[in-house]
Structure formats: C-alpha cells, structure tokens
Amino acid sequence: MLCCFLELEMSIVSPDTYAELAPMRRDEPLARWTTLRLGGPAEFFFEPRTPDDLWKLLTRLDEDGVPYRMLGGGANVLAPDSGVPGAVIHTGGMRRVFRDGELGLRAWAGATNQQLVRSAAEHGMAGVEELIGVPGHVGGSLAMNAGSPTWGLWDQVEEVTLWLPGGEVVARTPDDVQPSYRNGNLRGAIALEVLLKFSADRPQAVKERQEAYLRRKNETQPVTLASAGCAFRNPEGDSAGRLIDAAGLKGVREGSVVVSEKHANFLVHEGGGTAAQARTLLAHIAATVQEKFGVALHQELVIWPELV
Ligand SMILES: Cc1cc2nc3c(=O)[nH]c(=O)nc-3n(C[C@H](O)[C@H](O)[C@H](O)COP(=O)(O)OP(=O)(O)OC[C@H]3O[C@@H](n4cnc5c(N)ncnc54)[C@H](O)[C@@H]3O)c2cc1C
Structure with missing residues (x-):
C-alpha cells in the first residue's frame, strides 16, 4: 500500500x-x-x-x-x-513553555494546552482560561484557533514563528496571519513556537475561572470517551450541536462510531471501528441537517484523505 x-x-x-x-x-x-x-x-x-x-x-x-x-x-x-x-x-x-517578560509565555509547538493553562495560572497570567480541557498541542491549536465560540488562542498571540514551504523561517503577528473562528489560516505554514501575551491577575482568581470552565466542559462533553471534539463548525448565529440534536441524530451510529448522546456535535468511537465509518456518519449528519433545516454544516474535524 x-x-x-x-x-x-x-x-x-x-x-x-x-x-x-x-x-x-x-x-x-x-x-x-x-x-x-x-x-x-x-x-x-x-x-x-x-x-x-x-x-x-x-x-x-x-x-x-x-x-x-x-x-x-x-x-x-x-x-x-x-x-x-x-x-x-x-x-x-517539543513540550516546552518558558516565561518571557512580566506578562508573556513562550511555548514550543509541542507544549500541551494543559501545560500552557497551568503555567498561566501559576504566574497569575489571565487569557487562556478557556483552553482548559481542550486536548492538543499549542501548534495544532494555533492551526485550529482552538477555544470557545467567542475566544480563540490567536487572541493571545503576540508573535508566532512559522516555517514556510520553501524553507524560510519568519515571525508573524495576528494582523499578518488574519486567523478567524476555528481557523488559524496558516495556509501551509508550520508553527514552530509562539509568544503569548496575558493580563495580570491573582493566580487563585485565574485558577478558579479555569476550574469553572472545566466543570462546564465535563458536564456538557463526552470527555472520557474517544472523540475528536466538535465535528462541525458552528454556523453563523447558531450551534451545530443544536441543529444535529434537533435533527434527531443523537445516538445514530455507523458501525462503532456514534453521535454522542451528551453533545450532538461530538462523534464517539466505541472501539473496533474505522475512519470510513466516521466519514459515512459525518456525511449523513451534514445531509440530514441540510435537508431538515437548509443549513450547510462545515467540518471542523480535519480529515486526512484515504489512499485509493
Ligand atoms: C474531548 C475534546 C474536547 C475538545 N474541546 C474543544 C474545544 O472546546 N474547543 C476547540 O477549539 N477544540 C476542541 N477540541 C478539538 C481539539 O482539542 C482542538 O482542535 C486542538 O486545538 C487540536 O490540537 P492538536 O494539537 O490535537 O491538533 P491536531 O489534531 O494534531 O492537528 C490539527 C490540525 O493542525 C495541524 N497542525 C498540527 N500541528 C501543527 C503545527 N505545528 N503547525 C501547523 N499545523 C499544525 C494538523 O496537520 C491538523 O491539520 C476538543 C477535542 C476533544 C477530543
């Protein structure tokens, strides 16, 4: 093969x-x-x-x-x-996070989001609280502009170091890159490391806000099961999870891949399944929501192509 x-x-x-x-x-x-x-x-x-x-x-x-x-x-x-x-x-x-100045953290692309969140709380730096409980590394999270419906990691970026196809290594600001909701807009560039900026707060206050976000996530997402977060981006002014739920798709399955009962925008893999099953289920969800509500859902999940 x-x-x-x-x-x-x-x-x-x-x-x-x-x-x-x-x-x-x-x-x-x-x-x-x-x-x-x-x-x-x-x-x-x-x-x-x-x-x-x-x-x-x-x-x-x-x-x-x-x-x-x-x-x-x-x-x-x-x-x-x-x-x-x-x-x-x-x-x-590549899991390193360094303090950089009074209110900055520098993270290598492989630092985990949880490392970042912990460092920020320890140093009394407010800004990335909503990244708590979002699995992944800083580089992947820049590529996805990970966060909440109203906040993304790029909101804290001072400067990112990017490798460009062709071999150049450059420093870029958010203004240069123009990220948007769940889209880091890297266009083939690779994130090597990033300098993040914060505002000052008491470590305990930062920690309490993080814990509140984490509680909410644990209540609303199937965090203990194999999933990949939200399968679809929220359409303008609505929520993909609400539409999938309203279309009656919670619990619908293709083989071992199931639409979560807890959060309709999460696909859960129960074990022994295939990527083909996940793709078939994604297509079924998008077609059903389009047919019932006339809304085109766009995937947040990054699908790597199958060899044919
Ligand atoms: C239980 C659960 C809850 C989740 N909750 C949220 C949430 O609340 N909010 C949210 O936004 N997401 C959420 N997600 C999705 C996921 O956590 C985020 O998208 C996360 O930022 C992905 O980071 P990653 O390192 O795992 O990226 P990967 O999945 O490894 O990669 C994602 C994309 O980034 C590219 N990439 C990876 N590293 C780099 C790099 N250094 N430079 C350039 N491109 C790169 C990959 O090629 C791929 O295209 C959740 C997922 C799960 C499983």
Missing part, C-alpha cells in the same frame, strides 16, 4: 539522512496518536525535539520531495484507515 513512497525513498531518501534531526519510527499506527483512536500506519513517524530540529527536518523533507503532515495531540484529526505515505511529524517531543 505504501510502496510508492518506499520506491521514492530507495532511490532518493534514506531515513538515516534525517536521523540527526529527529527520532523516527516506521509504520507507526496513527490510531495510537489520535484521540478518536482511528487511523492506519504512518510510513515514517518523526518526533523532533526542538523548533530548530523541526524546521530543519521540514526543509529537508521539502527539498527531497517527501510528503509530510503535522500531528500535534491528534485531537482534531481523522486519520485514514489506509495510513499515510511519507512523513508524519509529531510535535510530542
């Missing part, structure tokens, strides 16, 4: 070429690295340890014509059953 890239590899690229830049495993099952617990093997699975190693690896893969995909916490990705040819670059080896 993955023979095409292997041929390419034999003739042009040896994985040893990249050994100094990042530890690498072959045929790593993506179901292990995605919160939906779905997805076949990544042909080459890299885990760089620093932003420098990440951009050097990306530049080399780009120059060698090796296809690559970024994977953070895998909390918003539906990986294909057939697996991914070429490289998947997982940011899990």
Whole structure:
C-alpha cells in the first residue's frame, strides 16, 4: 500500500539522512496518536525535539520531495484507515513553555494546552482560561484557533514563528496571519513556537475561572470517551450541536462510531471501528441537517484523505 513512497525513498531518501534531526519510527499506527483512536500506519513517524530540529527536518523533507503532515495531540484529526505515505511529524517531543517578560509565555509547538493553562495560572497570567480541557498541542491549536465560540488562542498571540514551504523561517503577528473562528489560516505554514501575551491577575482568581470552565466542559462533553471534539463548525448565529440534536441524530451510529448522546456535535468511537465509518456518519449528519433545516454544516474535524 505504501510502496510508492518506499520506491521514492530507495532511490532518493534514506531515513538515516534525517536521523540527526529527529527520532523516527516506521509504520507507526496513527490510531495510537489520535484521540478518536482511528487511523492506519504512518510510513515514517518523526518526533523532533526542538523548533530548530523541526524546521530543519521540514526543509529537508521539502527539498527531497517527501510528503509530510503535522500531528500535534491528534485531537482534531481523522486519520485514514489506509495510513499515510511519507512523513508524519509529531510535535510530542517539543513540550516546552518558558516565561518571557512580566506578562508573556513562550511555548514550543509541542507544549500541551494543559501545560500552557497551568503555567498561566501559576504566574497569575489571565487569557487562556478557556483552553482548559481542550486536548492538543499549542501548534495544532494555533492551526485550529482552538477555544470557545467567542475566544480563540490567536487572541493571545503576540508573535508566532512559522516555517514556510520553501524553507524560510519568519515571525508573524495576528494582523499578518488574519486567523478567524476555528481557523488559524496558516495556509501551509508550520508553527514552530509562539509568544503569548496575558493580563495580570491573582493566580487563585485565574485558577478558579479555569476550574469553572472545566466543570462546564465535563458536564456538557463526552470527555472520557474517544472523540475528536466538535465535528462541525458552528454556523453563523447558531450551534451545530443544536441543529444535529434537533435533527434527531443523537445516538445514530455507523458501525462503532456514534453521535454522542451528551453533545450532538461530538462523534464517539466505541472501539473496533474505522475512519470510513466516521466519514459515512459525518456525511449523513451534514445531509440530514441540510435537508431538515437548509443549513450547510462545515467540518471542523480535519480529515486526512484515504489512499485509493
Ligand atoms: C474531548 C475534546 C474536547 C475538545 N474541546 C474543544 C474545544 O472546546 N474547543 C476547540 O477549539 N477544540 C476542541 N477540541 C478539538 C481539539 O482539542 C482542538 O482542535 C486542538 O486545538 C487540536 O490540537 P492538536 O494539537 O490535537 O491538533 P491536531 O489534531 O494534531 O492537528 C490539527 C490540525 O493542525 C495541524 N497542525 C498540527 N500541528 C501543527 C503545527 N505545528 N503547525 C501547523 N499545523 C499544525 C494538523 O496537520 C491538523 O491539520 C476538543 C477535542 C476533544 C477530543
């Protein structure tokens, strides 16, 4: 199945070429690295340890014509059953958050959202409270502009360091990038690290707000089950979950993938299912909501294509 890239590899690229830049495993099952617990093997699975190693690896893969995909916490990705040819670059080896000035935190792309939330509370920095309980890494969360219906991580960004296809590393502000609701607008750029700004507050007050958000999430989302968060973006002035619920789709299943009874915009994987089942269910939900309410739902979940 993955023979095409292997041929390419034999003739042009040896994985040893990249050994100094990042530890690498072959045929790593993506179901292990995605919160939906779905997805076949990544042909080459890299885990760089620093932003420098990440951009050097990306530049080399780009120059060698090796296809690559970024994977953070895998909390918003539906990986294909057939697996991914070429490289998947997982940011899990790059988990660092540093204080930067009185009211700033600098985070590498692989820092987890929970690390960020904890650091902010410890230092009495207000701003990212709504990221509590949002699984994933900072790089993936910038790509998705993760957050709540009224707030996204980009609201706290002072400056992000991006690698651009072609090999350039640049600093960009939110004004340069123009992110929007659940869309970091990275357009192929890769987030290496980010400087976030905060306002000052008492650590205890920040912590209490975080805990209130977490309680609400635990009450309203199936947080203990395998899912990938909201499957669809909220349409303007409405909620995708409300529409899916009103369409009578809670509990509807395709194989082992089910529309959550707790939050209709979450798909839950009960185990032993496939990405194909998830895609069929997503299509059924979108078609039903369109037919009943005339509303086109757009996926928030990032769907990586199946090999044909
Ligand atoms: C239980 C649960 C609750 C959730 N609640 C919320 C919520 O309240 N709000 C919300 O917004 N989301 C929520 N989500 C979805 C998910 O947590 C967020 O989208 C999160 O930001 C994804 O981050 P990640 O690191 O897992 O990204 P991944 O899923 O790994 O990747 C997402 C996308 O980003 C790309 N990417 C990854 N790293 C980089 C990088 N360094 N540079 C460029 N692109 C990159 C990937 O290629 C992919 O296209 C929830 C998910 C779950 C499972």
